[in-house]
Amino acid sequence: MTDAAPATTLARAGSSVGEVALRRRGAHTELVVGGVFVMDTVDVSTEVALATVALGRHDAPRRVLIGGLGLGFTATAVLADQRVEEVLVVEIAEPLIDWAGAGLLPTDLVDPRIHLRAGDVVEVLTATPGEWDLILLDVDNGPGFLVREDNARLYGPAGLSSAVAALAPSGVLAIWSSHPAPELLAALDSIxxxxxxxxxxxxxxxxxxxxxxxxxxxxxxxxDADLVQHHPRE
Ligand SMILES: C[S@@+](CC[C@H](N)C(=O)[O-])C[C@H]1O[C@@H](n2cnc3c(N)ncnc32)[C@H](O)[C@@H]1O
Structure with missing residues (x-):
């Protein structure tokens, strides 16, 4: 967050996860959800990289699930790839979806391939086994710095297993973190x-x-997936 300039509120609304506020500070936009500073636009290179790194690891990323709309930078980086046919973005702070539709976010999300849905991405992961070529999750500041305590279940064995189970064969799961998270790497490695x-x-x-x-x-x-299913490792 840049502290020097005073902030002005662009939009503010209640939601199921508390008040959501979009603020302008100098040349930048900030997002606060439930009283927690979530992100700003000072440097969005890693939000973009979440998309580009995962896109670079798939030959045909047609269907993409994104957890956490935020200010829309990961989503716009996905839409820039013309191989992508469908993007579902699940966002728990409902006002952000209205603000995206009203053009209040600092990104352009007008594209027939994108669908914005209000809800908890953990539930969508559980309900969509085998569906996604890419799953991009940026819902916290990382597994060690949660925006919502309830998101802890995403990083536990059951949450990560349902995220992996939601991948189509050759699918790629990518999770953003504001810090190195060796425990998350170890948990993914054990799947x-x-x-x-x-x-x-x-x-x-x-x-x-x-x-x-x-x-x-x-x-x-x-x-290989069949092999794993029928001949599990000893
Ligand atoms: C850091 S922002 C995402 C930034 C985004 N990658 C971008 O490029 O702008 C995190 C977002 O995840 C949302 N969120 C938090 N927990 C969630 C959940 N369980 N399901 C869906 N969205 C969630 C927050 O409301 C917030 O908008």
């Missing part, structure tokens, strides 16, 4: 039927060097 990897990105912000992480799991192709 059978895929390969886990960490991509670290350095960002300079207000004179500080910060390290962000993108945590990936690439699911096996169909033949």
């Amino acid at each position: 059978e039927g895929g390969t886990a990897q960490e991509v670290l990105r350095r960002v300079s912000r207000e004179g500080r060097d910060l390290t962000y992480g993108i945590y990936l799991l690439e699911a096996a192709a169909q033949a």
